[in-house]
Amino acid sequence: MAASNQVIDINELRQSCAGCALNALCLPAAIGGRDLARLDDIVKRRRPLARNDFLFREGDRHTSLFVVRQGAIKTSTMLPEGDTQVLGFHLPGEILGLDGVADERHRATAEALEEASVCEIPFAKLSEIAAQLPALQRQLYRIVSREFVREQQHPVMMGRKHALTRLALFLHSVSERRRNQDLEPHEFQLSMSRQDLASYLGLVIETVSRAFSRLQTQQIIDVDRRRVRILDAVALGQLANSEDTDLRAIA
Amino acid sequence: MAASNQVIDINELRQSCAGCALNALCLPAAIGGRDLARLDDIVKRRRPLARNDFLFREGDRHTSLFVVRQGAIKTSTMLPEGDTQVLGFHLPGEILGLDGVADERHRATAEALEEASVCEIPFAKLSEIAAQLPALQRQLYRIVSREFVREQQHPVMMGRKHALTRLALFLHSVSERRRNQDLEPHEFQLSMSRQDLASYLGLVIETVSRAFSRLQTQQIIDVDRRRVRILDAVALGQLANSEDTDLRAIA
DNA sequence: CGGCGAATTGAGTCTGCTCAAGAAGGGTGG
DNA sequence: CCACCCTTCTTGAGCAGACTCAATTCGCCG
Numbered sequence: 271m272a273a274s275n276q277v278i279d280i281n282e283l284r285q286s287c288a289g290c291a292l293n294a295l296c297l298p299a300a301i302g303g304r305d306l307a308r309l310d311d312i313v314k315r316r317r318p319l320a321r322n323d324f325l326f327r328e329g330d331r332h333t334s335l336f337v338v339r340q341g342a343i344k345t346s347t348m349l350p351e352g353d354t355q356v357l358g359f360h361l362p363g364e365i366l367g368l369d370g371v372a373d374e375r376h377r378a379t380a381e382a383l384e385e386a387s388v389c390e391i392p393f394a395k396l397s398e399i400a401a402q403l404p405a406l407q408r409q410l411y412r413i414v415s416r417e418f419v420r421e422q423q424h425p426v427m428m429g430r431k432h433a434l435t436r437l438a439l440f441l442h443s444v445s446e447r448r449r450n451q452d453l454e455p456h457e458f459q460l461s462m463s464r465q466d467l468a469s470y471l472g473l474v475i476e477t478v479s480r481a482f483s484r485l486q487t488q489q490i491i492d493v494d495r496r497r498v499r500i501l502d503a504v505a506l507g508q509l510a511n512s513e514d515t516d517l518r519a520i521a
Numbered sequence: 522m523a524a525s526n527q528v529i530d531i532n533e534l535r536q537s538c539a540g541c542a543l544n545a546l547c548l549p550a551a552i553g554g555r556d557l558a559r560l561d562d563i564v565k566r567r568r569p570l571a572r573n574d575f576l577f578r579e580g581d582r583h584t585s586l587f588v589v590r591q592g593a594i595k596t597s598t599m600l601p602e603g604d605t606q607v608l609g610f611h612l613p614g615e616i617l618g619l620d621g622v623a624d625e626r627h628r629a630t631a632e633a634l635e636e637a638s639v640c641e642i643p644f645a646k647l648s649e650i651a652a653q654l655p656a657l658q659r660q661l662y663r664i665v666s667r668e669f670v671r672e673q674q675h676p677v678m679m680g681r682k683h684a685l686t687r688l689a690l691f692l693h694s695v696s697e698r699r700r701n702q703d704l705e706p707h708e709f710q711l712s713m714s715r716q717d718l719a720s721y722l723g724l725v726i727e728t729v730s731r732a733f734s735r736l737q738t739q740q741i742i743d744v745d746r747r748r749v750r751i752l753d754a755v756a757l758g759q760l761a762n763s764e765d766t767d768l769r770a771i772a
Numbered sequence: 773c774g775g776c777g778a779a780t781t782g783a784g785t786c787t788g789c790t791c792a793a794g795a796a797g798g799g800t801g802g
Numbered sequence: 803c804c805a806c807c808c809t810t811c812t813t814g815a816g817c818a819g820a821c822t823c824a825a826t827t828c829g830c831c832g
Binding site for chain 1: 787790796797
């Protein structure tokens, strides 16, 4: 009876983690029932965020990791002159907040681009529990490292010399990330403004707009404001991976 | 007697950590003598690397963190077409290797730009010890997070629209990093080629060369091949922090 | 001393930026 | 419900900074 109750418990917890996109953190790890309950205890299910709500701001003292459940979150940092540099877009299943651990103060601002919900994991408590659960600890390191690797894709993209290549790379990455979440990879609604995208890509807004238009003219995508449909995924991939000098050969 | 021996031991260990630039990892943490010895045990002092030696390569299976003791290490990643994107330059006291933890396979290549030496810390063993030493654990998280934050500076730099600004930002950062290591901040020898620098900055080699020449013409730096002397640190800082459109006002 | 790679410099082209105007939604208030 | 406004995005014209191609110089190493 007690055993069967516990089984149900575990399943519920696993369910909640699965729904919370925290699966990467708790599911693959061989965590027993009581341990999983402890982990689940510290995870706060945050109230939904509305568009333009801040999850945290540069300089905030509180430190947590966040996992995006639904919606999209933009991270950015303030430049000395006052404008901002967009650092990343976080889709469901992705993590953010690692920037704050160093000095217990967030070094970036996180803002919801649309209605979103996240799970919050107070870092101090997480590390406390992780210290006693080697499997969880390993998972945590892996997730951190994966985030590290993913962040390295940003300069790779910005290193490309042509606007069209950068945009292709971005659209390709969105498509892949959606595929990983079992979402339709070839048609989606971008949640960020052209301005945000321009900052992220290291371009000005007009250039981004023109790049969209050119991709559309070339029948590689169909775009209507923020709605994007990938018509020719192969061509998009070629463009994204094209040697910069070969651009004219493809586009 | 035994106690006094232990004191000497600890001092020696701390010394070795201090010299190894591992100080961030072990010194500030309140680690007792025996614990420190355990940490010291797993740290391998690697043979010096010669110029162009690889510390690890993209795809390598072995996973360790490395701390640069002397010299400079370049990390880069292969692009689909065959050329490489430089991801970072690691100076004494700085860490690398975090990219490999996710799937126990390095996702970047690390190559010595000059004679260098590093300390190697097998990650599995480190995390094992850290699990038992909360203070060390915290330090480790902090270091990882700091690395994360530092990496975010790369896209910030690449987001700048002007070559001169990017180079100024880079030189400013080298100067700061040297200052932190109590090295002469205003005069130094760059260990990377113009090609490496160009890739890191998202420019072509000729543009980097011209940017150096312009900084020299404007009496902001004195440059002779890879030797750089900062003549006007204030102007350099202004340039690095200048609104992109203000460029002509300064330069 | 000669050859070789790295860096600089020059000339010309082109992509992306600036400035500017116009179109298209979305939201608000009458 | 419609008219209006305001923001966002698109498109155009012109300019300029970065790229390409090419030649030359400068060190360095054999």
